[in-house]
Amino acid sequence: MSANRDSVRHIVVVGGGIIGCSTAYYLTRHPKFVASEANVTLVEASVHGVAQGASGKAGGLVAKWAYPKELVNVSFDEHVKLANEHNGKDRWGWRYVSTGSWEGTGEFPTSSKPSGEKSLEKTLGLPDSSNTNRKRTGHPDDLIWVKEHLTESYSSMAPEGATAQVHPYLFTNSMLELAKQNGVKFITGSVTAIKQSQGKVTGVELFEKGRTTSQSLPATEVIVCGGAWSPALLPGLPIQGTRAHSVVIRTPATAQIAPYVLFTEITGTGNGVVTPEIYARPDGTVYACGPGDDSPLPENVDDVVVDAEACDNLLRNVTAISDELRAGEVEFRQACFLPVSSIGGGPIIGEVEKVAKGLFVATGHTCWGISNAPGTAKAISELVMGGKIKCANLKNLQPSKYI
Ligand SMILES: Cc1cc2nc3c(=O)[nH]c(=O)nc-3n(C[C@H](O)[C@H](O)[C@H](O)COP(=O)(O)OP(=O)(O)OC[C@H]3O[C@@H](n4cnc5c(N)ncnc54)[C@H](O)[C@@H]3O)c2cc1C
Incomplete structure (x- = not known):
């Protein structure tokens, strides 16, 4: 049975670093994800593709002694699963x-x-x-x-x-490729604003590569994974580069x-x-x-x-x-x-309800974003697709503490 037009969800992921690409991957692997009922679009500002920032230029260490613990406990096992399922050894240098x-x-x-x-x-x-x-x-x-x-x-x-370890550039690109195989659309462009009406997200303003004017992209959910650039879309987010x-x-x-x-x-x-x-x-x-x-x-x-x-x-x-x-x-x-978080701690993961329903953020991973990407992405996918994070208790990382 196909969904009627109005009930189709439009999920926009902003940022093609390891967090955004892994999020796109996990959204399409969520048990409730049905391609005919949800479009996922990933937007990345670089004209050179994904993983042009920290996610392509990091060391790639995946450690059980990383922090915060609640995210590490999920992430390490997810790294192992991803490597087993997709031949991470050859594909992204897992070992x-x-x-x-x-x-x-x-x-x-x-x-x-x-x-x-x-x-x-x-x-x-x-x-x-x-x-x-x-x-x-x-x-x-x-x-x-x-x-x-x-x-x-x-x-x-x-x-x-x-x-x-993983090769972070290869891992990030693999996440995107696997997400694309499940229907994720990739756009090269900059998201300049998040649009909302009556306290609910309605879309994003987008400057697509090759165009001279911006356009609106409708969205029922927006997930900001913009790394150090995230505060440009979410002022007040205590993140700096x-x-x-x-x-x-x-x-x-x-x-x-x-x-x-x-x-x-x-x-x-x-x-x-x-x-x-x-x-x-x-x-x-x-x-x-x-x-x-x-x-x-x-x-x-x-x-x-x-x-x-x-x-x-x-x-x-x-x-x-x-x-x-x-x-x-x-x-x-x-x-x-x-x-990095300008007030210590981090990352910040969850719905930014005080700004708008349907607006999510996942950023501020400091020096452990490669290690913690799978746990972050799994948690966000559970929240967006199922309304609740089940894989971990991430209460301490909620954005409501800051914005
Ligand atoms: C030198 C170094 C070594 C590191 N080593 C490790 C390590 O060994 N292990 C580990 O776990 N972590 C490591 N890290 C940390 C890790 O690299 C980061 O935590 C992680 O890459 C952050 O990923 P991200 O996706 O949040 O951000 P980024 O990789 O910065 O990606 C964000 C992306 O969003 C895009 N973007 C932003 N705003 C917009 C917009 N408005 N519209 C469209 N696109 C947008 C940007 O262009 C960018 O591509 C290291 C970091 C550094 C700097």
């Missing part, structure tokens, strides 16, 4: 990883050693001739892509099976890069202690990210400025502890804005 805290002193090039110097790679992959230091420092046997003699201490941060730089290095084909995520503290920089995070990936690349800064949020994700010096510093720091990284080729120097 379990060891995660550790590494402290040591870097070997930084001096003026007598030209910075363009290349390793001959003869010793790459060879185990250190002495393992005395390893025993003392805790340096793992298979972590041969970090120079063992530089290690002052290594300690595991999670038991086996408690940390995994913090810019962070990252690099991706392709290691030499001969390098043996065991699956580790390292939270480092590197000394010997000549400029204090630096703390880059380093993520080995199954495709032979290694990702590293540095600290955040206060650069202002541009209007569009495509206008994020990359500070070349920030990337150079990051590369200098991570290559100071690894021959494999030093011998690698830099594939990406990038920057993005992660959505």
Whole structure:
């Protein structure tokens, strides 16, 4: 039986980051979702597609020790299920990883050693001739892509099976592709306003790519997943953007890069202690990210400025502890804005009833949006399709606390 025209729901998801794309996916997998009775449209402002912001430029760690706990408990299991159901291993680089805290002193090039110097790679992959230091420092046997003699201490941060990883750009794009297979429509454009009448959402104002004027898109429900840009649509939302730089290095084909995520503290920089995070990936690349800064949020994700010096510093720091990284080729120097709560805590997930019925928000995931995307999306899909979040108690994350 087909639904009559007026009873068809028009659900608009604003934002094609990991939260928006996963939400679109989970909406179409909800038991109450019937394609003939609900249209789902995802709108993304970037002209380059989805995952152009933090969701494509994050590390990709999925951890049981992430926060908030109520979301983590759902999300980790959902990551496992998604990977099993859709071959996440090949599709988005899903695998379990060891995660550790590494402290040591870097070997930084001096003026007598030209910075363009290349390793001959003869010793790459060879185990250190002495393992005395390893025993003392805790340096793992298979972590041969970090120079063992530089290690002052290594300690595991999670038991086996408690940390995994995804390639966030591939995961986000896969969520969208799978959602599209279930009927989700994708539009490149910017949502400039949410329309409402008598306290109920009626649509969005949309500037579609290639058009000179804006148009209205009818909606019975709008879900704002705009990351750091969300307050532009929902003023008063206590979210702001913090810019962070990252690099991706392709290691030499001969390098043996065991699956580790390292939270480092590197000394010997000549400029204090630096703390880059380093993520080995199954495709032979290694990702590293540095600290955040206060650069202002541009209007569009495509206008994020990359500070070349920030990337150079990051590369200098991570290559100071690894021959494999030093011998690698830099594939990406990038920057993005992660959505952080300006009053602490977060994320913010739920219906914004005080503004309008049918208006939902899911943002402010700080440094755990990749890990917590499936739980967030499952919860929002339950709320939108069934009227109640069943998979977790997310009372503490409700938007009514703020707007
Ligand atoms: C350096 C770094 C490393 C990280 N590492 C990890 C990690 O290892 N593990 C982890 O769990 N998390 C990590 N994170 C955090 C994670 O990346 C974020 O929490 C997550 O990506 C946020 O996803 P999002 O979809 O909310 O936002 P975004 O990825 O920013 O996506 C929002 C999208 O909405 C679009 N948009 C906004 N407004 C509009 C509009 N009005 N109309 C149309 N489109 C709009 C934007 O263009 C953008 O594409 C990291 C973050 C950074 C910066």
